[in-house]
Amino acid sequence: MTVSHPLDKATRLTETVPGHWRGEAIESYSNMVEAFGGVVAASLLNAVQCDSRVQGWPISQTVNFCKGLALGPYEIRSRLQRSGKYTQHWSLEISQSGTICATASVITGQRGQVYSHQPVQIPSVSSYDACQPMPPVAPVKWLDAYEFRFVEGMPVMAAGGLETPGSARTAVWMRDEPAPPLDYLSLAALSDGFLLHLLQVRGIMVPSGTVTLTTHFLASPDEIAAQGTATLLGVADSRRFHGQFHDQHMQL
Amino acid sequence: MTVSHPLDKATRLTETVPGHWRGEAIESYSNMVEAFGGVVAASLLNAVQCDSRVQGWPISQTVNFCKGLALGPYEIRSRLQRSGKYTQHWSLEISQSGTICATASVITGQRGQVYSHQPVQIPSVSSYDACQPMPPVAPVKWLDAYEFRFVEGMPVMAAGGLETPGSARTAVWMRDEPAPPLDYLSLAALSDGFLLHLLQVRGIMVPSGTVTLTTHFLASPDEIAAQGTATLLGVADSRRFHGQFHDQHMQL
Numbered sequence: 001m002t003v004s005h006p007l008d009k010a011t012r013l014t015e016t017v018p019g020h021w022r023g024e025a026i027e028s029y030s031n032m033v034e035a036f037g038g039v040v041a042a043s044l045l046n047a048v049q050c051d052s053r054v055q056g057w058p059i060s061q062t063v064n065f066c067k068g069l070a071l072g073p074y075e076i077r078s079r080l081q082r083s084g085k086y087t088q089h090w091s092l093e094i095s096q097s098g099t100i101c102a103t104a105s106v107i108t109g110q111r112g113q114v115y116s117h118q119p120v121q122i123p124s125v126s127s128y129d130a131c132q133p134m135p136p137v138a139p140v141k142w143l144d145a146y147e148f149r150f151v152e153g154m155p156v157m158a159a160g161g162l163e164t165p166g167s168a169r170t171a172v173w174m175r176d177e178p179a180p181p182l183d184y185l186s187l188a189a190l191s192d193g194f195l196l197h198l199l200q201v202r203g204i205m206v207p208s209g210t211v212t213l214t215t216h217f218l219a220s221p222d223e224i225a226a227q228g229t230a231t232l233l234g235v236a237d238s239r240r241f242h243g244q245f246h247d248q249h250m251q252l
Numbered sequence: 253m254t255v256s257h258p259l260d261k262a263t264r265l266t267e268t269v270p271g272h273w274r275g276e277a278i279e280s281y282s283n284m285v286e287a288f289g290g291v292v293a294a295s296l297l298n299a300v301q302c303d304s305r306v307q308g309w310p311i312s313q314t315v316n317f318c319k320g321l322a323l324g325p326y327e328i329r330s331r332l333q334r335s336g337k338y339t340q341h342w343s344l345e346i347s348q349s350g351t352i353c354a355t356a357s358v359i360t361g362q363r364g365q366v367y368s369h370q371p372v373q374i375p376s377v378s379s380y381d382a383c384q385p386m387p388p389v390a391p392v393k394w395l396d397a398y399e400f401r402f403v404e405g406m407p408v409m410a411a412g413g414l415e416t417p418g419s420a421r422t423a424v425w426m427r428d429e430p431a432p433p434l435d436y437l438s439l440a441a442l443s444d445g446f447l448l449h450l451l452q453v454r455g456i457m458v459p460s461g462t463v464t465l466t467t468h469f470l471a472s473p474d475e476i477a478a479q480g481t482a483t484l485l486g487v488a489d490s491r492r493f494h495g496q497f498h499d500q501h502m503q504l
Contacts, residue, residue: 103343111495201371218498244361
């Protein structure tokens with residue numbers, strides 16, 4: 001990512017003492033009033049990637065969102081919990097004025113090649129060029145930092161909501177706007193770039209937010225580099241909406 | 253769960269000071285030489301469920317396995333990172349002699365009913381009675397603590413491995429043996445009860461283990477109680493085996 005890309009600015013960190021980082025949540029990736037969760041995830045991952053102790057590449061990240069991150073300065077504290085032959089385990093917290101806004105764990109690992117097999121198939125969907133960009137849906141800055149072209153599952157709001165629940169399935173072409181060469185940080189941010197499926201199922205705006213986000217990085221660094229600025233296809237579905245929570249599983 | 257069930261003994265904790273717990277990894281849930289990861293997950297969850305500060309019910313748990321937990325005593329340290337109107341965020345570590353064996357995060361939440369919709373369908377598979385119990389496959393104690401009846405995806409070992417990769421899909425009837433009434437702890441343990449798919453795909457024993465496990469609890473407490481001792485159907489599949497890691501997503 002070039003230094004001029006907004007995501008680079010949004011995730012930039014300065015180490016104060018080992019394991020302590022400072023950054024700033026900027027307006028260009030704001031949600032209603034606070035920071036877009038995807039950029040919070042990418043910033044936490046960046047605290048691992050920038051650490052002099054890091055070995056290997058991101059394998060998995062879980063971010064638990066406790067409280068919205070306000071625009072402005074924040075602190076990240078990271079701890080290297082264990083460093084083994086194949087993996088490292090990191091625990092992180094992001095806070096403002098001493099209040100924790102999110103906790104996270106990151107696993108990095110060696111990606112040496114021993115065996116490769118991919119049962120999953122790329123879904124057969126309409127091409128990027130055949131789909132229209134999503135029109136502005138909400139006065140939310142971070143949406144402008146991406147381009148979304150829905151193949152299916154674009155939320156349609158209906159007065160009073162939909163009578164029959166809409167499909168929970170989404171297929172959408174996604175890319176950063178402007179498009180940087182793909183890297184782990186932009187992938188981490190895109191992981192939270194799916195609109196909450198409750199919107200498309202109910203067809204009505206209801207207060208809701210991401211509580212926890214787990215991202216497994218199945219691609220090795222060479223594959224991510226080879227992706228360059230090409231648009232990504234994201235497919236997502238939900239299994240169950242119940243008791244104030246719902247799941248959402250996504251593939252990029 | 254009655255006090256006589258082995259899982260109850262395996263996950264029993266004593267609070268020493270607030271947020272500090274002691275337990276013991278027992279032989280009846282051992283893996284090759286160390287503790288079965290599912291029981292580690294259940295024990296960590298139990299440290300939240302037994303805490304006097306807990307509000308609500310488990311929503312999501314992530315466990316990162318850093319190092320095998322040896323049989324014998326261990327300590328759990330839990331921190332309530334944030335307690336809000338709807339959710340609580342917990343961070344935990346399980347250690348032996350000061351060395352961290354696993355880190356975890358748990359989110360608990362209120363399960364008040366506002367909206368319910370379940371797009372996912374129960375898969376149409378052969379009944380429990382029509383399937384045969386899995387024969388002993390390895391001298392691993394924890395396997396004896398469960399009954400597995402495979403509908404599909406039972407690993408078959410072949411000398412030198414399979415020429416063509418086997419299917420990564422699994423459908424299996426699972427229950428604790430003996431069967432306790434289902435609760436969050438037994439669900440947390442069962443979440444790690446799927447054999448690693450690398451075995452069925454390659455048809456050969458290779459050293460491998462769970463690195464990170466995220467479990468989303470989509471059922472509310474009344475539904476879990478209603479399940480009683482009935483056998484659970486587990487379905488699982490993998491998307492990609494590459495660069496020394498593979499994913500596995502499971503539904504119970």
